[in-house]
Amino acid sequence: MDNYTxxxxxxxxxxxxxxxxxxxxxxxxxxAGITLALAAxxxxxxxxxxxxxxxxxxxxxxxxxxxxxxxxxxxxPGSHTVDTVMTRGVISIKETExxxxxxxxxxxxxxxxLLVTNAEDKPVGVVTExxxxxxxxxxxxxxxxxxxxxxxxxxxxxxxxxxxxxxxAEMQNRNIGCVxxxxxxxxxxxxxxxxxxxxxxxxxxxxxxxxxxxxPVHSVMPDMLLVDALAEMQALKVRRLPVVDQKGVMxxxxxxxxxxxxxxxxxxxxxxLVIEQARELNENIFNSVVNHLPQKIIVKDTASVYVSxxxxxxxxxxxxxxxxxxxxxxxxFPPELAESYRADDRRVMSEQITISxxxxxxxxxxxxxxxxxxxxxxxxxxxxxxxAVIFHDVTQEKHTADRLKRRSWALEALRxxxxxxxxxxxxxxxxxxxxxxITLEDLYMLAWFGxxxxxxxxxxxxxxxxxxxxxxxxxxxxxxxxNSLGQGPTGKAxxxxxxxxxxxxxxxxxxxxxxxxxxxxxIHSSVxxxxxxxxxxxxxxxxYSKEPEAFDDSETSLFEELASNLGFGxxxxxxxxxxxxxxxxxxxxxxxxxxxxxxxxxxxxxxxxQRDPYTAGHQNHVADLAMNIGKEMxxxxxxxxxxHLAATVHDLGKIHIxxxxxxxxxxxxxxxxxxxxTHPEVGYTILSKIDFPWxxxxxIRQHHEYLxxxxxxxxxxGDEILLEARIVTVADIVESMSSDRPYRPSLEIDAAMREIxxxxxxxxxxLVVDACLKVIAGGKFLPNLL
Numbered sequence: 040m041d042n043y044t045x046x047x048x049x050x051x052x053x054x055x056x057x058x059x060x061x062x063x064x065x066x067x068x069x070x071a072g073i074t075l076a077l078a079a080x081x082x083x084x085x086x087x088x089x090x091x092x093x094x095x096x097x098x099x100x101x102x103x104x105x106x107x108x109x110x111x112x113x114x115x116p117g118s119h120t121v122d123t124v125m126t127r128g129v130i131s132i133k134e135t136e137x138x139x140x141x142x143x144x145x146x147x148x149x150x151x152x153l154l155v156t157n158a159e160d161k162p163v164g165v166v167t168e169x170x171x172x173x174x175x176x177x178x179x180x181x182x183x184x185x186x187x188x189x190x191x192x193x194x195x196x197x198x199x200x201x202x203x204x205x206x207x208a209e210m211q212n213r214n215i216g217c218v219x220x221x222x223x224x225x226x227x228x229x230x231x232x233x234x235x236x237x238x239x240x241x242x243x244x245x246x247x248x249x250x251x252x253x254x255p256v257h258s259v260m261p262d263m264l265l266v267d268a269l270a271e272m273q274a275l276k277v278r279r280l281p282v283v284d285q286k287g288v289m290x291x292x293x294x295x296x297x298x299x300x301x302x303x304x305x306x307x308x309x310x311x312l313v314i315e316q317a318r319e320l321n322e323n324i325f326n327s328v329v330n331h332l333p334q335k336i337i338v339k340d341t342a343s344v345y346v347s348x349x350x351x352x353x354x355x356x357x358x359x360x361x362x363x364x365x366x367x368x369x370x371x372f373p374p375e376l377a378e379s380y381r382a383d384d385r386r387v388m389s390e391q392i393t394i395s396x397x398x399x400x401x402x403x404x405x406x407x408x409x410x411x412x413x414x415x416x417x418x419x420x421x422x423x424x425x426x427a428v429i430f431h432d433v434t435q436e437k438h439t440a441d442r443l444k445r446r447s448w449a450l451e452a453l454r455x456x457x458x459x460x461x462x463x464x465x466x467x468x469x470x471x472x473x474x475x476x477i478t479l480e481d482l483y484m485l486a487w488f489g490x491x492x493x494x495x496x497x498x499x500x501x502x503x504x505x506x507x508x509x510x511x512x513x514x515x516x517x518x519x520x521x522n523s524l525g526q527g528p529t530g531k532a533x534x535x536x537x538x539x540x541x542x543x544x545x546x547x548x549x550x551x552x553x554x555x556x557x558x559x560x561x562i563h564s565s566v567x568x569x570x571x572x573x574x575x576x577x578x579x580x581x582x583y584s585k586e587p588e589a590f591d592d593s594e595t596s597l598f599e600e601l602a603s604n605l606g607f608g609x610x611x612x613x614x615x616x617x618x619x620x621x622x623x624x625x626x627x628x629x630x631x632x633x634x635x636x637x638x639x640x641x642x643x644x645x646x647x648x649q650r651d652p653y654t655a656g657h658q659n660h661v662a663d664l665a666m667n668i669g670k671e672m673x674x675x676x677x678x679x680x681x682x683h684l685a686a687t688v689h690d691l692g693k694i695h696i697x698x699x700x701x702x703x704x705x706x707x708x709x710x711x712x713x714x715x716x717t718h719p720e721v722g723y724t725i726l727s728k729i730d731f732p733w734x735x736x737x738x739i740r741q742h743h744e745y746l747x748x749x750x751x752x753x754x755x756x757g758d759e760i761l762l763e764a765r766i767v768t769v770a771d772i773v774e775s776m777s778s779d780r781p782y783r784p785s786l787e788i789d790a791a792m793r794e795i796x797x798x799x800x801x802x803x804x805x806l807v808v809d810a811c812l813k814v815i816a817g818g819k820f821l822p823n824l825l
Contacts, residue, residue, distance in 0.1 A: 059164065061170045064163065067081070067085060068092070074118055075119055075120070079236045082233075083237050088167065089101050102121050108232060111244060131154040131156050133156060152167050153166045185265060186261050186263045186265055190294075196218070196219045197220060198220070201450065206218040210232070219256075229279070257277070259271065261290060272293070334430065337429075343385075395412045396411055459608075469608050470502060478507070484560070486504065496520065538566065538569070544563055563585055566582050637684060644658060665686040665766050667820065681731070684735055691739060695721050716743075738764045741764035749802065768807075773811060773820070
């Protein structure tokens with residue numbers, strides 16, 4: 040980290056500039072009785088980050104964007120007045136003070152706003168971090184540095200289906216000014232503190248981030264010059280910019296607060312305000328300043344021997360501050376940790392650099408994490424005299440970030456699993472896709488699904504798995520019965536039908552049969568989720584992590600939702616497969632039925648043939664010609680089949696007519712012809728009780744009807760006659776005229792063609808006649824010459 044002096048940060052230009060030279064003048068005030076909703080609307084409309092709250096002519100507080108976020112989280116209705124959440128006791132500075140003094144106050148206490156007053160203590164302006172970035176040469180300091188040197192690698196990111204109230208709570212808990220909405224690791228939207236003010240006004244706590252986020256997202260790349268990035272930030276009028284790699288994946292965030300404060304970080308401020316001035320201050324003042332800082336502060340000599348510390352650090356060690364002198368890190372920490380601390384001290388002093396790192400720290404026999412800054416101490420001759428250390432506990436912050444990361448991925452896994460539920464064709468594909476969705480980024484090192492078998496051993500059959508630790512499953516023995524292999528998380532999840540969280544796998548006695556395999560694969564925690572179909576547990580989904588305590592309530596609830604969806608997916612696919620099987624069976628039955636009906640009609644036709652060979656041969660030829668006419672007219676296969684069957688038995692009714700009449704060589708009498716004319720109705724009566732998938736009985740009944748109503752037996756006209764019946768009529772006429780009969784020899788085919796042409800459009804359907812003529816012209820019909 041670079042070291043900066045007052046002269047570096049605030050170069051002299053026509054004398055020392057004052058606070059009034061950089062402040063934002065004419066601060067916006069509001070009465071103490073204003074509602075939060077009106078205050079939020081005013082901040083949003085004016086695009087300002089704070090309101091000064093005034094009462095009886097005095098400034099009694101300040102309402103900032105973060106105060107609005109607190110109101111959003113509690114939640115407090117917009118009808119409440121601002122004094123419910125405003126910050127009281129505003130820190131102020133005189134306009135005549137030099138700007139370096141203002142900067143020290145902002146940086147030391149991490150304030151974002153500082154009230155500027157005149158000689159009469161009346162507010163004349165506000166000085167903010169943005170004012171320092173614009174007016175104090177911060178851009179000049181960064182010179183050739185790129186974004187990667189100053190970006191924050193810790194940021195708040197959430198998926199788009201997270202709720203506003205979840206995002207605002209995380210922003211408050213982690214003291215972070217924005218949440219970036221990620222999709223596949225890429226920023227697609229941003230919600231800042233200013234957005235939260237808007238959402239508070241609109242009372243959209245339950246909205247999804249994707250619905251309310253600001254977009255498109257402006258971003259910068261790590262290798263971009265910082266001065267250019269800051270210029271872009273100013274041009275866009277934003278305080279933060281996501282940093283992305285060449286693939287567009289987010290790797291950090293460039294934050295105005297961090298950039299402005301980093302030139303004088305907390306340790307350097309401490310050095311300037313405390314350590315370097317300690318020679319000129321009495322000991323009481325030194326102790327008062329140091330001991331009231333929340334950070335833990337240590338001073339060591341060149342041999343890394345403690346010289347002094349503040350009360351916060353001494354309290355962690357269980358000693359008084361004065362007892363620290365002469366001791367070393369080896370007196371308080373494990374050797375490997377103490378040696379690491381000492382190595383960092385040597386590097387800081389030998390290279391005369393400032394470093395900032397996250398590292399482990401032992402407190403109350405528990406490992407925690409701290410963010411440590413170390414800088415060399417110099418005497419009056421600029422020689423290194425020791426090292427100053429300042430750090431604060433970030434364990435909770437780190438755990439929160441890890442939990443949020445896991446929860447974000449659990450949400451992403453849930454989303455990907457949703458796609459698998461929709462697009463997976465088979466049950467096996469669904470289960471494999473779910474496992475792959477969970478382990479895609481290796482945040483979870485293994486996920487598998489197993490069936491609860493109903494065998495004697497109550498075994499679990501693993502049928503789908505994914506992840507870097509799949510070797511764990513090799514020869515894995517599991518049971519869901521009440522036996523030695525059924526006492527683990529998986530067995531209990533199936534047996535009791537409830538989720539089993541195993542956050543300390545290697546320390547769980549019930550997990551002992553799998554201890555060695557889990558240790559070898561780096562497994563430290565797991566969650567087993569029963570999967571239910573039709574109200575019964577059919578299997579289990581188990582997910583593993585390399586981190587202990589990886590599955591909290593929030594994350595577990597997401598996996599439970601996934602397991603519930605998986606059970607629904609299995610059930611729906613089984614229902615669909617059963618339905619498909621039913622359709623296939625019904626289709627097969629329909630085919631069998633159709634074949635049975637065909638065979639029945641063929642048997643009837645064969646019986647008729649034994650009684651009257653002329654009639655049987657005639658029917659077969661009519662059927663062939665009718666089929667060819669139907670094909671010429673473009674009838675589909677199913678309709679053609681019905682047409683063929685009807686034509687094959689269209690003269691079935693003649694079965695009740697005496698054979699001597701049917702075979703009479705001479706002209707029929709009127710009575711005999713009347714008897715012949717009953718055969719369509721008789722054929723209809725015989726077949727009307729059979730439920731054919733085609734109107735066969737009605738086709739038979741109508742095959743002697745004519746378009747002009749001159750036909751029999753009912754004198755139907757035009758469209759009252761079925762198309763199939765019209766086809767059989769034409770085929771019947773052509774076949775009858777062109778084939779031999781007992782009472783006459785066959786006529787020429789040309790005579791038959793002239794006959795149907797003469798009847799075209801009058802008695803016979805024009806389209807059917809035209810199709811028949813094409814069939815005959817194409818040589819697809821041969822008369823029945825017996």
